[in-house]
Amino acid sequence: MAGTDGFDYRHLDVRVEGEVARATLNRPGSLNALDTLLVTELRDFFSRLASRPDIRAVVLGGAGRAFCAGADLKERPLGEAARSVADVLAQQRSIRDVMLAMRRCPQPIVAIVQGAASGGGFALALAADVRLATPDARMNAAFIRIGLSACDVGVSYFLPRMVGSSVASELMLTGRFLDAQRALVLGLVSRVAPLDELRVEAESMVADMLLASPLGLRLTKDALGLSLDAGSMETVIAMEDRNQVLCAVTEDFREAKAAFVEKRAPRYRNR
Template structure:
């Protein structure tokens, strides 16, 4: 957590890492350096990391305006080179989903293209009333399906709504996102920071193992081939959680009507 980045600010508050995109002059658009830093941060998280929850936010008036086209060097590049550029952005979302830490996103202003993908890769999304999200790719001569957006969006809002936005590149405003359940709450940046900290604090009441396994189970349940397969995973996770000292502490705290002391075993 002591790593110093150029475009990414990292602040550890207890067991919560506050991760801030910091290219406000470019609306926090993803250039090669910021992409590397996001991959490095999320790819470096594991079960032993000091941070158990991550809050992802941005400076300035936009969350992330997508890929920085002024920084892009795509002219005349072949398939292999362009695939490496593509993987460099895509792998951020893969790392966000695979890391054991829940990620809470605070979205203000525009979240377009890759910024939309970043928001969707978060486990919980909070948004300001002026938040606007869209799959901008299709308006740039590309497919509207990119960086995991076509995976996340239909699962969150259904196929019809996802098709409406992916086929057109239209902006999804904050109020409709709230109605659709794509975001959990609306508020000012300051209010959302307070809510994000409260959410993180509540998450940290869980055992380290229980929190990790819950994120893992939710991720796999989305793609579970059947109810029985998902329940088998849930059964496995529950039994794993009963084997450590934290389960006994949780029961004792409940019976004694106090906050459990799970520690970091």
């Protein structure tokens, strides 16, 4: 389906309205499984966001009854003839680059997860900044159930940092599903509610994000990501100091203060 504002895709439906891009995996008949084309389109979309300052936030979802069932095994069946190491590595990197692009793009990403989020779909959800889940959402590191390692496309990086090493080990060594309520208790998702309510919540959340200055929002995502691997509290505070100094000298900072005092919506100029 054709997208808008320069994003013209077949399996990823992208609609840009104002400062928000809504990206929907659009292969509902295959539970939005990741075929080669969808992977290519996801990678292209998230990679291009760095050069789109007009887009300030992203809502990511899946069409139909599932968020994403993982790799499309029908496109490349298990047990196919052996390929070269170089070919397999290129395919592996094509998928993992989607998650890298999601973390590198300056826009916060809110993922709405309904139904299955397995394997690569689980990784997509983890790579988002905020996750909202329907009551029927089920997530798992499915890789280990098809003869692979569960450590794939960022899952072994994100999951222990989000839920701790014991729960991460349980889920990754067994391939067990994590249901929505347990994910909420663990802090992996921010809210569990019916899909229509989550869509409203995502819009409300994005609207609150847009009250932040453009630079403040970008630098907050940047520093939050870097703080995961920071070696000390001093390192994190140094990043925070940098962020505040950079924001404090902008026109948008002065506008934000004025808007707060005058009890009105800010009018940012990204300066």
